[in-house]
Amino acid sequence: MKRTDFLKAQQLKLTELQDTLVTAINSSLQEETVRQRKREQLIRVRIALTKISEEPSIYGFCEVCDEAISQKRLNTIPEATRCVHCQEDAERHARSRRTSTGAFERAAVDPEVLEVAVVNTEC
Numbered sequence: 001m002k003r004t005d006f007l008k009a010q011q012l013k014l015t016e017l018q019d020t021l022v023t024a025i026n027s028s029l030q031e032e033t034v035r036q037r038k039r040e041q042l043i044r045v046r047i048a049l050t051k052i053s054e055e056p057s058i059y060g061f062c063e064v065c066d067e068a069i070s071q072k073r074l075n076t077i078p079e080a081t082r083c084v085h086c087q088e089d090a091e092r093h094a095r096s097r098r099t100s101t102g103a104f105e106r107a108a109v110d111p112e113v114l115e116v117a118v119v120n121t122e123c
């Protein structure tokens with residue numbers, strides 16, 4: 001797939017995701033913790049959309065190591081800002097921080113962290 005087509009597809013996906021998130025956040029049926037998680041995800045979705053429209057060359061690259069994030073991961077999590085390796089590192093870090101302080105850290109409820117747990121890690 002050409003990069004421009006890929007970006008267009010991701011943009012469409014992100015726009016739909018943005019609408020879904022906004023609806024969920026505004027719904028009083030959602031729990032506050034769920035809404036908070038969705039608000040954080042919405043921020044990442046908007047950042048991704050901004051990257052695609054303003055600086056498309058940096059979309060899809062890991063913010064930590066600058067490596068390309070796999071297409072498979074971006075298909076599942078179009079707003080991903082880290083490659084699977086850096087995400088796993090962050091996850092490990094969050095886990096050890098949680099056990100060492102005993103506090104429920106923000107990172108522990110980072111939806112990207114939660115999502116990567118269900119995404120196949122071989123990508």
Ligand SMILES: [Zn+2]
Binds near residue numbers: 062066
């Ligand atoms: Zn990385």
